[in-house]
Amino acid sequence: MELYSTLSSVFTVISFVTFIGIVQWAWSSRRRDAFDAAAALPFALSDETALAPPAPDASAGDGGARR
DSSP states (O other): OHHHHHHHHHHHHHHHHHHHHHHHHHTOGGGHHHHHHHHHGGGOSOHHHHHSOOOOOTTTTTTTOOO
């Protein structure tokens, strides 16, 4: 049972160190430009494109049946 406790503690420490590494990477100033660019992507479309009507559905009206 002591082996289980030791392995559990080691895994917890490794997980915590990994978490701290990810947080440090995400908040580092070297990544700021890339994250700012990614954050602006949803707003990159022009308003005209966003308001364009959807393309007509080929199966609209006749249930998709061919005549």
